[in-house]
Amino acid sequence: MKPKAREVRQTLLSTLADGEFHSGETLAQTLGLSRTAIAGHITQLTGWGLDVFKVKGKGYKLNRPFILLDEAQITQRIQMPLKGKVRVAQVIESTNTELKEGSTPRANGDVILAEIQTAGRGRHGRQWLAPVGGSLTMSMYWRFNDGYQSMAGLSLLVGIAVCQALKDCGLDDARLKWPNDVYLYGKKLAGVLIEVEGQLGAPADSIIGIGLNVTVPENEFDVGQPHIDMSQVLGAEINRNDVAARIIEQLWTLLPAFTQRGFEPFVSDWQELDWFADRTVVIKAGNKRISGINRGIDASGALLLETSDGITRFHGGEVSLRAG
Numbered sequence: 001m002k003p004k005a006r007e008v009r010q011t012l013l014s015t016l017a018d019g020e021f022h023s024g025e026t027l028a029q030t031l032g033l034s035r036t037a038i039a040g041h042i043t044q045l046t047g048w049g050l051d052v053f054k055v056k057g058k059g060y061k062l063n064r065p066f067i068l069l070d071e072a073q074i075t076q077r078i079q080m081p082l083k084g085k086v087r088v089a090q091v092i093e094s095t096n097t098e099l100k101e102g103s104t105p106r107a108n109g110d111v112i113l114a115e116i117q118t119a120g121r122g123r124h125g126r127q128w129l130a131p132v133g134g135s136l137t138m139s140m141y142w143r144f145n146d147g148y149q150s151m152a153g154l155s156l157l158v159g160i161a162v163c164q165a166l167k168d169c170g171l172d173d174a175r176l177k178w179p180n181d182v183y184l185y186g187k188k189l190a191g192v193l194i195e196v197e198g199q200l201g202a203p204a205d206s207i208i209g210i211g212l213n214v215t216v217p218e219n220e221f222d223v224g225q226p227h228i229d230m231s232q233v234l235g236a237e238i239n240r241n242d243v244a245a246r247i248i249e250q251l252w253t254l255l256p257a258f259t260q261r262g263f264e265p266f267v268s269d270w271q272e273l274d275w276f277a278d279r280t281v282v283i284k285a286g287n288k289r290i291s292g293i294n295r296g297i298d299a300s301g302a303l304l305l306e307t308s309d310g311i312t313r314f315h316g317g318e319v320s321l322r323a324g
Helices: 005-016 024-031 035-047 071-077 095-101 154-168 240-261 264-272
Strands: 052-055 059-062 086-092 111-117 135-144 174-177 181-184 187-197 204-213 280-285 288-297 303-307 310-314 320-323
Touching: 005 024, 005 035, 005 059, 005 086, 005 111, 024 035, 024 059, 035 052, 071 086, 071 240, 086 095, 095 111, 095 135, 095 187, 095 204, 135 240, 154 174, 154 181, 154 187, 154 204, 154 240, 154 264, 174 187, 204 240, 240 264, 264 288, 280 303, 288 310
Parallel strands: 086 111
Antiparallel strands: 052 059, 111 135, 135 204, 174 181, 181 187, 187 204, 280 288, 280 320, 288 303, 303 310
């Protein structure tokens, strides 16, 4: 029986990750497929972001090797009691979708990470592009028994967790852009996407998605806006399993406190990390653009914009913020 397409692509990804040449003939024999079929699968992987090339007489090779994400390595690096299950999937539609629609029962703190997302999403339905082996894409499940009203400021809290995790990795200068981006030196380093399920007056289930640039050379990959990666500060030898462990630790630490007390205790932490603090910014709300001075956030996580008319509050999900 021929292996399933997903199994084939996972095997190819694991094999090629060492950065060495692998002949099409050997790969075909290993997987029990034709060389033409192998070529087709590798073409698909390339379309999903795997940076692989072919040299006649030698075979297939990645542009740069990378260490695969590994459940055991991540859990071994977590320096606190586990508060959820950690799972790695090599090729899936998206980590958020997998947690939302997967058949596996979910519990608070459960995490899934992926090497390849075939349909990764960003804010406002934009496609989230991530080079294979150079990014960290993950999602965590968390239930709020008090419903939607208890989730105000969640994306901001996640930003704080990511910044603290990056600091634990040796990267001290990450900052936050309201409501859900992590910046480094004025360029995007990571993004947060929160998806919520539930009805008013009932518990709400949140899927917390995070996409982080680890090794994403600006001259090789276009994400549609100025971006930066961790390697530009920390060098190329970054183990994404360690970065994932630090982020998971921070979320497992902060989310229980947030669930009990809300966002107010974290306002000052967020404002210390605010990249646009007291700067002129432009808020895009539908077809309107409103210019003003960023005066931070309130206890609900709303942005405080000072204009000639006074202070106006804006809530995440409704608007976009840009430098003035």
